[in-house]
Amino acid sequence: MILAIDVGGTKMAAGLVAPDGTVAESRRAATPQGADAETLWRVLAGLVSPLASAAEGVGVGCGGPLTWPAGEVSPLNIPGWRGFPLRARLAALFPSVPVRLHNDAVCLAVAEHWRGAGQGSGDMLGMVVSTGVGGGLILGGRLLHGRTGNAGHIGHVVVDAAGGPRCGCGGHGCLEAVARGPALVAWALEQGWEPGAVAGRAAARGAVARDVAMAGPVVPCGVGGGVAGGGAALNGAYAEDRVVTARQLAADARAGDPVASRAMRRAGRALGVAIASATHLCDLDVITIGGGLSQAGEPLFGPLEEALREHARMGFARRVKVLPAALGQEAGLIGAAALLLAGDTYWPARDA
Amino acid sequence: MILAIDVGGTKMAAGLVAPDGTVAESRRAATPQGADAETLWRVLAGLVSPLASAAEGVGVGCGGPLTWPAGEVSPLNIPGWRGFPLRARLAALFPSVPVRLHNDAVCLAVAEHWRGAGQGSGDMLGMVVSTGVGGGLILGGRLLHGRTGNAGHIGHVVVDAAGGPRCGCGGHGCLEAVARGPALVAWALEQGWEPGAVAGRAAARGAVARDVAMAGPVVPCGVGGGVAGGGAALNGAYAEDRVVTARQLAADARAGDPVASRAMRRAGRALGVAIASATHLCDLDVITIGGGLSQAGEPLFGPLEEALREHARMGFARRVKVLPAALGQEAGLIGAAALLLAGDTYWPARDA
Known part of the structure; x- marks a missing residue:
């Protein structure tokens, strides 16, 4: 299972996505408004914690701007994160599996191509x-x-x-x-x-x-x-x-x-x-x-x-x-998971 | 050496291009105005003939529209060619070497990337x-x-x-x-x-x-x-x-x-x-x-x-x-040759 994460200004979502793109389980939390970087991180870490043991990889979609592939994020509507090393922090939390991160709009496009209207x-x-x-x-x-x-x-x-x-x-x-x-x-x-x-x-x-x-x-x-x-x-x-x-x-x-x-x-x-x-x-x-x-x-x-x-x-x-678009609310999670589940279709062959 | 061909409405050019992109020899002919398909073809065949023996491959840039990769060309300013199978005709003339063809504007871009301002x-x-x-x-x-x-x-x-x-x-x-x-x-x-x-x-x-x-x-x-x-x-x-x-x-x-x-x-x-x-x-x-x-x-x-x-x-x-752009008049020939001289950089890896 891939642990997929979708980080937005109003909510954060996390889910376990099966190799076929099915979302097996998902959780949501409100993005704390006006919170500092570590508070935001604790909410996210708490959200993914119950799903962590099943994770064979972590895929993340996050609002931009962000650096890619480094994954330092500065989402316009999450002022507490400016240059926050989200990919690196998740990699530290999940040291034995790959962690990949992209812009959330990119993840939605990927989802529609992989399992939605663009197949x-x-x-x-x-x-x-x-x-x-x-x-x-x-x-x-x-x-x-x-x-x-x-x-x-x-x-x-x-x-x-x-x-x-x-x-x-x-x-x-x-x-x-x-x-x-x-x-x-x-x-x-x-x-x-x-x-x-x-x-x-x-x-x-x-x-x-x-x-x-x-x-x-x-x-x-x-x-x-x-x-x-x-x-x-x-x-x-x-x-x-x-x-x-x-x-x-x-x-x-x-x-x-x-x-x-x-x-x-x-x-x-x-x-x-x-x-x-x-x-x-x-x-x-x-x-x-x-x-x-x-x-x-x-x-x-x-x-x-x-x-x-x-x-x-x-x-x-x-x-x-x-x-x-054919996918609904879970599209962000499906696209984030596809960064890992689709070979090099949505991620560079030489891992970035 | 690659035989490079550049087909335009006012002139046709052909040249031998070395693996490093140097044009070793080139020839030009006026595109006969108002000519029919076979007359146009004879002019082109005559132009390339003196260069043919050295050709280890043939690259062509031609005005569009054209089908790709089939290479049937209908250049707007060459009315005598409408759906003319230029790539196939050249392949018949050069049966033992690869023949590749692209839009002339694409060849100019390729030339600038390969050996010009975009290197x-x-x-x-x-x-x-x-x-x-x-x-x-x-x-x-x-x-x-x-x-x-x-x-x-x-x-x-x-x-x-x-x-x-x-x-x-x-x-x-x-x-x-x-x-x-x-x-x-x-x-x-x-x-x-x-x-x-x-x-x-x-x-x-x-x-x-x-x-x-x-x-x-x-x-x-x-x-x-x-x-x-x-x-x-x-x-x-x-x-x-x-x-x-x-x-x-x-x-x-x-x-x-x-x-x-x-x-x-x-x-x-x-x-x-x-x-x-x-x-x-x-x-x-x-x-x-x-x-x-x-x-x-x-x-x-x-x-x-x-x-x-x-x-x-x-x-x-x-x-x-x-x-x-850094290349001059020969850019079209250089780009056409690059379709063959640059691995799969400018041509699909699975040969089209």
């Missing part, structure tokens, strides 16, 4: 669209790591160089700056969206969830991108005790709210443009899309397909298919 | 900016072929989704549609550029070269892209007997012509944006830029660097370097 694809981009926009690239049937472990940063492909919003990465016009959940919500509110109005749920303003963005894995996108400013974007546009979510926005779009529909259309088209660019550059055949926003359905995927087909016109690019 | 880079995009905009990707130290042989199509990364010009590929807002030589010239003329006016060369209008675009390798960009419409773009904006070139445009920009400078700036920024996107997606460390327009100097490269640094802000992306 059998030779050239795939696995995306996650949620609080951030991230991804991982499988090329020629293998994970592309990149020399610094940062390949797959689809969230920072530029989709609107002229007029695009500023991005958490310091640039502007990135896909993530346009299409991440909090950006969509902020944009819609600016345009006069009244959450729940179309559905006749007048009380919706007070009733929506407190959590930022949508449910589903919260995936900051690697180095310097992602989540930073998410709360700010929301809070700046809407009273703090009435935080609204991209889930609400998607529901309103499906119910016919014109502003919510335009917001989803804006994100969908941006995704389609970025996917066309990635397809041309990397000769891709499959794109999988997971993360909370991927559950938005037609209001997002319709405009996405429209823009993709407008831009991907050459013969080789027309074959690309966009598929919803 | 030692693990993750490189080799670009050519000329009549078309094309490229090839070296990732993890090896050429990325893509399943259909079309990886590296940087010319069709979208840089202006909202308002970009239509592209020969059928899309719009592609880098190539903005930054290829003829598009630049057409744009400048529309904006009131008077070729040579700033330099005081009043006679320049009648004196400039007839050939489209700039000197240097004419590289259509793979499937469906590239050159188509180049003449049309020029001719629509300027009388046919007064065709002006991007070389002239670059000279005028260097001489301080404000419209020419804006045209170069437009192309340079588009290149910078596309390079930032590619860097984020593929974790690149080096970009090489060849082709005629790459000789435009500061008016192109200044705005390119400016836009790149604006958009590539994350730590890993800041390391990317943009370098002028």
Whole structure:
């Protein structure tokens, strides 16, 4: 069994994953907010402890930025860890088995390729669209790591160089700056969206969830991108005790709210443009899309397909298919385990 | 010695390339215009014939679109070849040695990685900016072929989704549609550029070269892209007997012509944006830029660097370097030979 670990800003998960990718057992713990490095480490160590004896290897997915393959992590939404040597600490805890670590968005892409919607694809981009926009690239049937472990940063492909919003990465016009959940919500509110109005749920303003963005894995996108400013974007546009979510926005779009529909259309088209660019550059055949926003359905995927087909016109690019991610909450654990369970498909042959 | 062949719309070249990449001997012939498939083939066969006895392998770069690895070619600017089985015909002519073929833009990238400006880079995009905009990707130290042989199509990364010009590929807002030589010239003329006016060369209008675009390798960009419409773009904006070139445009920009400078700036920024996107997606460390327009100097490269640094802000992306291509006219031959001379670096280990 592989001990798989998924470290995020709101929760940590650990599980035992069988060689076929089945999650045999899993545990979760809230990520302590505002905790220092050692407190965070103790929570994680406590979480994995009951599973440790069965571990023949340890695979970890963690929010970025991080160094790879060294595995020093500085997750944007875990301020207590800055340059924390997570891979080395786990290696010390599990001295007799291999420990491997990658960006959590990369692990989700790996999971979809190994056991999800991308099975059998030779050239795939696995995306996650949620609080951030991230991804991982499988090329020629293998994970592309990149020399610094940062390949797959689809969230920072530029989709609107002229007029695009500023991005958490310091640039502007990135896909993530346009299409991440909090950006969509902020944009819609600016345009006069009244959450729940179309559905006749007048009380919706007070009733929506407190959590930022949508449910589903919260995936900051690697180095310097992602989540930073998410709360700010929301809070700046809407009273703090009435935080609204991209889930609400998607529901309103499906119910016919014109502003919510335009917001989803804006994100969908941006995704389609970025996917066309990635397809041309990397000769891709499959794109999988997971993360909370991927559950938005037609209001997002319709405009996405429209823009993709407008831009991907050459013969080789027309074959690309966009598929919803097939794995659910456990995808992060499955992908982390696959770093060890799939030979050198998702980890360099010369062990890094 | 490897027999290297470089097939373009205006000329065909063949040479003998030594294992160290030195071109020992080379020959050129004009590509017969308007010729049928067999006439074209006879010219090529005649060109290589004097070099044939020394050939221990045959490497070919050819304008796209083409099928890969089958090597059936339909170069945009060689209308007589449509689905012409160039690799098979050469294999029949050289039955005892391996014959390998790739897109000419890919061969130029390979050449720069093997013996040019990109030597030692693990993750490189080799670009050519000329009549078309094309490229090839070296990732993890090896050429990325893509399943259909079309990886590296940087010319069709979208840089202006909202308002970009239509592209020969059928899309719009592609880098190539903005930054290829003829598009630049057409744009400048529309904006009131008077070729040579700033330099005081009043006679320049009648004196400039007839050939489209700039000197240097004419590289259509793979499937469906590239050159188509180049003449049309020029001719629509300027009388046919007064065709002006991007070389002239670059000279005028260097001489301080404000419209020419804006045209170069437009192309340079588009290149910078596309390079930032590619860097984020593929974790690149080096970009090489060849082709005629790459000789435009500061008016192109200044705005390119400016836009790149604006958009590539994350730590890993800041390391990317943009370098002028180091090899000259023989780059195409050197790259074609490298398909055979560099082990499986530029050709699949399981021979395709």
